[in-house]
Amino acid sequence: MLFEGQVAVVSxxxxxxxxxxxxxxxxxxxxxxxAARRADGVAKVAAxxxxxxxxxxxxxxxxxxxxxxxxxxxxxxxxxxxxxxxxANAYHDGDFSRVLDADxxxxxxxxxxxxxxxxxxxxxxxxxxxxxxxxxxxxxxxxSTERVQEGFGVYxxxxxxxxxxxxxxxxxxxxxxxxxxxxxxxxxxxxxxxxFFRHQAxxxxxxxxxxxxxxxxxxxxxxxxxxxxxxxxVVMLASDLARCVxxxxxGANAGHWFH
Numbered sequence: 001m002l003f004e005g006q007v008a009v010v011s012x013x014x015x016x017x018x019x020x021x022x023x024x025x026x027x028x029x030x031x032x033x034x035a036a037r038r039a040d041g042v043a044k045v046a047a048x049x050x051x052x053x054x055x056x057x058x059x060x061x062x063x064x065x066x067x068x069x070x071x072x073x074x075x076x077x078x079x080x081x082x083x084x085x086x087x088a089n090a091y092h093d094g095d096f097s098r099v100l101d102a103d104x105x106x107x108x109x110x111x112x113x114x115x116x117x118x119x120x121x122x123x124x125x126x127x128x129x130x131x132x133x134x135x136x137x138x139x140x141x142x143x144s145t146e147r148v149q150e151g152f153g154v155y156x157x158x159x160x161x162x163x164x165x166x167x168x169x170x171x172x173x174x175x176x177x178x179x180x181x182x183x184x185x186x187x188x189x190x191x192x193x194x195x196f197f198r199h200q201a202x203x204x205x206x207x208x209x210x211x212x213x214x215x216x217x218x219x220x221x222x223x224x225x226x227x228x229x230x231x232x233x234v235v236m237l238a239s240d241l242a243r244c245v246x247x248x249x250x251g252a253n254a255g256h257w258f259h
Contacts, residue, residue: 008238057080092114095107166182182248188230
């Protein structure tokens, strides 16, 4: 077990990728702090973690609120004994508007979640990691920091800022034994992408299967990974298998884009 006796915090762990990350860490022995905005979502994920034989602490948390992040870290340390791993997965996908058409006041929300939310979480957990003699932080990022698409301006910009601060944090926290890395997925195959492909197919007068084939054909491996596969990349970076790795951006997108 890669995380036997360790405690992991996963933000944005209600649906989708965050849920799979929580499960993947639990399978490798971690006790998990399940954090997301919706109480019902974190309760369901926590129940599944406990059914896997691990301790779980469900904590509704808005990462844009630094006090809420601090309170989460204090609870995790008090109730589970410390913090060894943080996976910053909470995200906001923006409004998909072109830059010249955008209401820039709404862009602040995207930055508040994707950039400042991750920073709030790191600032909250880092002192507890120091008490344990070190720790690991994995920022869930995106290939959109490299693959430019119209309408993705605020999402890509906020995640590019996250990519930059990941490197800075790796440098600043390295002396404390804390490693900081980023995982950059592309399309994650699941219900939301299936819906998007169906929508694209209707607009273009083709089948969803043809849309999938086009997009998957852009990847080196010829398919789109699901959330459980991306979670595996997170687990690797958070484990001692990557003990000498910090400040890196790992593409977990079947070769859709190379960093």
